[in-house]
Amino acid sequence: MAKTAxxxxxxxxxxxxxQQVIIAADxxxxxxxxxxxxxxPYGYAIWENIQxxxxxxxxxxxxxxxxxxxxxxxxxxSKEAEHIDGFAKExxxxxxxxxxxxxxxxxxxxxxxxxxxIIRPTSEAIIGNVISKWINTYRDLPLKLNQWCNxxxxxxxxxxxxxxSEFLWQEGHTVFETESExxxxxxxxxxxxxxxxxxxxxxxxxxxxxxxxxxxxxxKNTYTLETMTQDGKALQAGTSHYLGQxxxxxxxxxxxxxxxxxxxxxxxSWGISTRLIGGIxxxxxxxxxxxxxxAIAPHQVVIIPLIHDASTANxxxxxxxxxxxxxxxxxxxxxxxxxxxxAPNKIWKWIKKGAPIRLEIGLKEVSESKLTLxxxxxxxxxxxxxxxxxxxxxxxxxxxxxxxxxxxxxxxxDCCIQAVNSINHLDELFNRDFKGWAxxxxxxxxxxxxxxxxxxxxxxxRCIPQEGYPQNSVFIAKSY
RNA sequence: CGGGGUGUAGCGUAGCCUGGUAUCGCGCUUGCUUUGGGAGCAAGAGGCCGGAGGUUCGAAUCCUCUCACCCCGACCA
Numbered sequence: 001m002a003k004t005a006x007x008x009x010x011x012x013x014x015x016x017x018x019q020q021v022i023i024a025a026d027x028x029x030x031x032x033x034x035x036x037x038x039x040x041p042y043g044y045a046i047w048e049n050i051q052x053x054x055x056x057x058x059x060x061x062x063x064x065x066x067x068x069x070x071x072x073x074x075x076x077x078s079k080e081a082e083h084i085d086g087f088a089k090e091x092x093x094x095x096x097x098x099x100x101x102x103x104x105x106x107x108x109x110x111x112x113x114x115x116x117x118i119i120r121p122t123s124e125a126i127i128g129n130v131i132s133k134w135i136n137t138y139r140d141l142p143l144k145l146n147q148w149c150n151x152x153x154x155x156x157x158x159x160x161x162x163x164x165s166e167f168l169w170q171e172g173h174t175v176f177e178t179e180s181e182x183x184x185x186x187x188x189x190x191x192x193x194x195x196x197x198x199x200x201x202x203x204x205x206x207x208x209x210x211x212x213x214x215x216x217x218x219x220k221n222t223y224t225l226e227t228m229t230q231d232g233k234a235l236q237a238g239t240s241h242y243l244g245q246x247x248x249x250x251x252x253x254x255x256x257x258x259x260x261x262x263x264x265x266x267x268x269s270w271g272i273s274t275r276l277i278g279g280i281x282x283x284x285x286x287x288x289x290x291x292x293x294x295a296i297a298p299h300q301v302v303i304i305p306l307i308h309d310a311s312t313a314n315x316x317x318x319x320x321x322x323x324x325x326x327x328x329x330x331x332x333x334x335x336x337x338x339x340x341x342x343a344p345n346k347i348w349k350w351i352k353k354g355a356p357i358r359l360e361i362g363l364k365e366v367s368e369s370k371l372t373l374x375x376x377x378x379x380x381x382x383x384x385x386x387x388x389x390x391x392x393x394x395x396x397x398x399x400x401x402x403x404x405x406x407x408x409x410x411x412x413x414d415c416c417i418q419a420v421n422s423i424n425h426l427d428e429l430f431n432r433d434f435k436g437w438a439x440x441x442x443x444x445x446x447x448x449x450x451x452x453x454x455x456x457x458x459x460x461x462r463c464i465p466q467e468g469y470p471q472n473s474v475f476i477a478k479s480y
Numbered sequence: 481c482g483g484g485g486u487g488u489a490g491c492g493u494a495g496c497c498u499g500g501u502a503u504c505g506c507g508c509u510u511g512c513u514u515u516g517g518g519a520g521c522a523a524g525a526g527g528c529c530g531g532a533g534g535u536u537c538g539a540a541u542c543c544u545c546u547c548a549c550c551c552c553g554a555c556c557a
Contacts, residue, residue: 034548034549236556273557343515347516347517380517479556
């Protein structure tokens with residue numbers, strides 16, 4: 001058995017393996033504040049790539065970025081009844097606006113606010129309040145806004161990237177004249193997420209709709225992208241909501257229509273978050289650490305100079321610089337690891353950090369004008385040799401790596417989806433410690449006996465798939 | 481909020497029962513030899529033993545209080 005870079009392995013202890021992958025790749029660390037994490041430069045670079053790619057996609061759809069405040073007047077939240085029910089339990093509340101020295105010299109809150117603020121758990125409320133003033137006539141519609149920001153939901157059990165109290169996300173908010181336009185938009189954003197996840201991120205996402213108990217508080221319909229992790233659980237990787245007139249009613253989003261009468265607008269909202277990074281880890285990483293889809297890898301190619309003695313250092317470094325320049329001309333993000341670590345350490349470091357391609361360049365490569373290439377989607381010892389002229393094949397290889405990750409994750413997912421035809425069957429399946437999703441007729445799950453089984457195994461209805469499964473199916477799984 | 485744990489160097493730990501100079505590994509620093517599958521040797525630096533109080537000649541160790549974190553449930557992108 002070869003030594004793995006990460007201990008424990010996925011089979012030994014999946015939860016611990018996940019933490020170790022993050023540490024080994026230097027993505028993030030826990031902070032002094034429970035539930036909040038420090039995203040380190042390498043992890044943040046992944047998020048920046050996610051932002052850059054997705055931001056371009058929504059701008060093509062006519063969405064504009066804006067920024068709304070972190071703090072929301074407490075009373076705003078209470079304007080939408082379901083919304084408050086959903087979020088009240090996890091809101092951080094600002095009650096004071098300064099500190100003073102207490103009797104024992106310690107700082108204590110002072111200056112109690114007459115009306116407290118909450119830290120946004122999502123921004124429907126404040127955006128609804130603000131844009132109601134922006135919208136007067138049908139000519140002001142549609143309005144398509146997005147913001148990249150942080151939000152806070154006080155979580156009981158945080159896990160880095162997958163569930164943190166503070167997280168980074170984008171939240172899109174759109175407003176339309178008609179129900180059909182808003183419904184169409186919610187589905188369009190679902191598809192936009194689907195394309196992003198399945199293409200650039202190579203995630204095996206399944207499109208579907210949430211059952212009522214899993215809906216966003218205040219939504220009429222919640223659409224979701226569920227992906228399967230390597231331990232067979234489900235992860236909600238993105239959501240798009242058709243909000244109907246719930247928030248328009250609550251925040252008075254009205255407009256003068258083409259018929260010269262007042263109408264209530266229809267809204268949507270949709271989001272993806274830093275949870276995606278957790279999803280990428282849980283989907284693609286292996287017992288040697290992170291494996292990054294090339295589209296979002298901070299460095300798509302890492303050049304590792306192998307310098308044995310000072311006399312050849314200059315030639316090797318010059319060769320590396322030339323290769324880097326050539327790759328950058330091909331728009332490939334390329335990094336030279338010029339650290340003084342030993343060669344094996346550098347190689348292992350970039351395996352653990354999930355670089356899609358490693359180029360090992362030593363005297364041999366220089367003298368023979370070739371490249372020795374290690375692919376992260378292949379076993380460690382397996383190497384590819386290219387001539388210098390074949391450099392322009394590297395974009396193709398990056399695409400192949402992305403394809404491998406996508407295919408591999410789809411196969412893993414499909415192997416772990418089990419059709420069941422009765423509640424008894426479901427019970428039997430999870431009683432045998434099944435690691436995966438069950439798919440069954442939804443009507444069978446609208447029953448008290450299903451609720452009992454769901455409770456017994458911590459299962460929930462993940463989504464009603466939009467395509468690829470029989471009508472009226474629903475996925476049942478454990479989830480993150 | 482229930483149930484179970486843990487706090488000793490940057491990280492991981494031994495010591496605690498039975499009080500007496502702070503243990504080991506990794507990492508770090510310096511030097512030499514190494515480097516294409518996780519290097520070796522040598523010499524170093526680094527600690528209010530989570531915090532407060534108490535018992536004692538003497539506390540990491542015993543007693544009381546307190547704080548923090550982790551794991552399992554309920555909640556969630």
